[in-house]
Amino acid sequence: MISGILLLKYGATIENADASEIIISEKKRADFYFQIKIGEVKMFNLNEQGKEFVQGIFYDGESFGEPPLLGDFKYPASAVAVKPTELYKLSKTKLFELLVDNPEVNLKFTKALAKRLYYKATILKEISVxxxxxxxxxxxxxxxxxxxxxxxxxxxxxxxxxxxxxxxxxxxxxxxxxxxxxxxxxxxxxxxxxx
Amino acid sequence: MISGILLLKYGATIENADASEIIISEKKRADFYFQIKIGEVKMFNLNEQGKEFVQGIFYDGESFGEPPLLGDFKYPASAVAVKPTELYKLSKTKLFELLVDNPEVNLKFTKALAKRLYYKATILKEISVxxxxxxxxxxxxxxxxxxxxxxxxxxxxxxxxxxxxxxxxxxxxxxxxxxxxxxxxxxxxxxxxxx
DNA sequence: ATGGGTTTATGATTTGCCTCATAAAATAAG
DNA sequence: CTTATTTTATGAGGCAAATCATAAACCCAT
The missing domain is CATH 1.10.10.10 (Winged helix-like DNA-binding domain superfamily/Winged helix DNA-binding domain)
Structure with missing residues (x-):
C-alpha cells in the first residue's frame, strides 16, 4: 500500500468501477498500477467451461496486478470489481519514478510481493497435496x-x-x-x- | 541473480551441498539468502502419503527461498540439492544492507520475485481449471x-x-x-x- | 409481509485421475 | 558387455470429487 497523497503527487487518477466491472483483462499488457481506495476487487481465471479460479481478493488499501508491471509480461488473470470501487491508477513509468524516489516505499512494495508469493506457494501446496x-x-x-x-x-x-x-x-x-x-x-x- | 563478487563483499560464504542434501526445511525460520553458484536445487512439498509437489527448480545463478526473508514468515516448502551444488549463503541482515546500498540490485531482486509470482499464478490457473x-x-x-x-x-x-x-x-x-x-x-x- | 434472488443443503450418478501391478526400454555403472 | 537402476509404458480397477438435479433456508428490497 502506497499512500494516496504520494500517488496523487505522481499524477495518479482516481477511477470508479461499478460492481462487476472488469478492470484488468487477462493476456493484456500491463500499463498501470492499481490500488484500491475503497471497495473490493478479485483477480480470477475462467476456463472455457466457465470454471473459475480466484487468484486473490483485494480490499481497501491493497494493490493488485503489479507483477506484470515489473516483469513485462501479460496479465495471467483478469480483475473485476466485486463491489463499487474507487481506485488509484498510476502509469507504469510514474510508478517507477515513485519507487526510485522513495526507497522505503520500494521496500514495502517488494514485501507485498513476497507475501503474495507466500500465499500462492501455500495454495499451490494445498491444492496439489x-x-x-x-x-x-x-x-x-x-x-x-x-x-x-x-x-x-x-x-x-x-x-x-x-x-x-x-x-x-x-x-x-x-x-x-x-x-x-x-x-x-x-x-x-x-x-x-x-x- | 546478484553478482558473486558483490555477495562476497558483503560477507557471503560459499557452501557445498551434496546431491539429495536438504538446504532449507519447511516451516523453519528464514535467516539466509541462498544463490546457486553451480548446481541445481528444487523446492518442494511432501504430504504424509509421500506425494510431492515441486514449487520450482533452480539452476546456476538463480536464488531461491527469498520471500520469507522479506515477509518474516516460515518457509512454505523445503529445498534440496538435486546435483552436487555450490551456493552463496548470505545472512538476512547483510542481504538487506546490500539491497539498501545497491538500488539497482534491489530492483533486479524485485523483478525476480515478480517473475516467480507470474509462474505461480500460471501454474495455479493450470492446476485449477x-x-x-x-x-x-x-x-x-x-x-x-x-x-x-x-x-x-x-x-x-x-x-x-x-x-x-x-x-x-x-x-x-x-x-x-x-x-x-x-x-x-x-x-x-x-x-x-x-x- | 411477500416475493425474488442468492446461498446452503443433500442425494444420485458419473468420471477423470490416481492407484496398483507388471513389464519393457533406456541409461548408468562396474 | 553385463548387470543394476532408472525411466517409460500400459492395462485394470477404484475412488474422491465433480457433476447433475432439486429443494430448503436465508437475505433483501419493495
Whole structure:
C-alpha cells in the first residue's frame, strides 16, 4: 500500500468501477498500477467451461496486478470489481519514478510481493497435496493471519468464494465445511462469518 | 541473480551441498539468502502419503527461498540439492544492507520475485481449471520462455519431474505426453528433451 | 409481509485421475 | 558387455470429487 497523497503527487487518477466491472483483462499488457481506495476487487481465471479460479481478493488499501508491471509480461488473470470501487491508477513509468524516489516505499512494495508469493506457494501446496478440508483450513489460517486479531477473526466469504479460492466445487466445500464444524475445527458465527 | 563478487563483499560464504542434501526445511525460520553458484536445487512439498509437489527448480545463478526473508514468515516448502551444488549463503541482515546500498540490485531482486509470482499464478490457473495435457504445455511454454531461444529449446525433465511440477502422477503425464506427441503439439528430440 | 434472488443443503450418478501391478526400454555403472 | 537402476509404458480397477438435479433456508428490497 502506497499512500494516496504520494500517488496523487505522481499524477495518479482516481477511477470508479461499478460492481462487476472488469478492470484488468487477462493476456493484456500491463500499463498501470492499481490500488484500491475503497471497495473490493478479485483477480480470477475462467476456463472455457466457465470454471473459475480466484487468484486473490483485494480490499481497501491493497494493490493488485503489479507483477506484470515489473516483469513485462501479460496479465495471467483478469480483475473485476466485486463491489463499487474507487481506485488509484498510476502509469507504469510514474510508478517507477515513485519507487526510485522513495526507497522505503520500494521496500514495502517488494514485501507485498513476497507475501503474495507466500500465499500462492501455500495454495499451490494445498491444492496439489492436500484434501478439501485441509485446503479450507489453510485458506482460513492465511486470512486470519492477514486480517484477523488474536481474539476475533471474521471474514465474509461465501462457500462459493472459498471454492473458487481453493480450486473446488461449491458442493464439495459445503460438505467439507459441515464436517469441519462437526469436528470442531471450524466455527460459523453467522452466515458467511468464520471465527 | 546478484553478482558473486558483490555477495562476497558483503560477507557471503560459499557452501557445498551434496546431491539429495536438504538446504532449507519447511516451516523453519528464514535467516539466509541462498544463490546457486553451480548446481541445481528444487523446492518442494511432501504430504504424509509421500506425494510431492515441486514449487520450482533452480539452476546456476538463480536464488531461491527469498520471500520469507522479506515477509518474516516460515518457509512454505523445503529445498534440496538435486546435483552436487555450490551456493552463496548470505545472512538476512547483510542481504538487506546490500539491497539498501545497491538500488539497482534491489530492483533486479524485485523483478525476480515478480517473475516467480507470474509462474505461480500460471501454474495455479493450470492446476485449477485445465486438464493434464494443457498443464504440461503451459509448463513447457513457461520454461521455453525462461531458458529457450527462438530456434531451439531443450530442457531435461523426466516425466516424473513434469508430474511433480504440475501436480499430477507419472502415469498421467506419460499418457498425456504420448497423446500430445501424436497430435504434434509436442516433440521429443531424445529422451527427456523437448523442443 | 411477500416475493425474488442468492446461498446452503443433500442425494444420485458419473468420471477423470490416481492407484496398483507388471513389464519393457533406456541409461548408468562396474 | 553385463548387470543394476532408472525411466517409460500400459492395462485394470477404484475412488474422491465433480457433476447433475432439486429443494430448503436465508437475505433483501419493495
Amino acid at each position: 492436500h484434501p478439501p478440508e485441509h485446503r479450507i483450513l489453510a485458506l482460513i489460517d492465511f486470512l486470519k493471519n492477514k486480517y484477523g486479531t488474536e481474539e476475533l477473526f471474521q471474514v465474509e466469504l461465501t462457500r462459493q468464494q472459498i471454492a473458487d479460492l481453493t480450486g473446488q466445487r461449491v458442493e464439495t466445500v459445503i460438505r467439507a465445511v459441515k464436517q469441519l464444524e462437526q469436528e470442531g475445527e471450524l466455527k460459523l458465527i453467522k452466515r458467511k462469518v468464520f471465527r | 485445465h486438464p493434464p495435457e494443457h498443464r504440461i504445455l503451459a509448463l513447457i511454454d513457461f520454461l521455453k520462455n525462461k531458458y529457450g531461444t527462438e530456434e531451439l529449446f531443450q530442457v531435461e525433465l523426466t516425466r516424473q519431474q513434469i508430474a511433480d511440477l504440475t501436480g499430477q502422477r507419472v502415469e498421467t503425464v506419460i499418457r498425456a505426453v504420448k497423446q500430445l506427441e501424436q497430435e504434434g503439439e509436442l516433440k521429443l528430440i531424445k529422451r527427456k528433451v523437448f523442443r
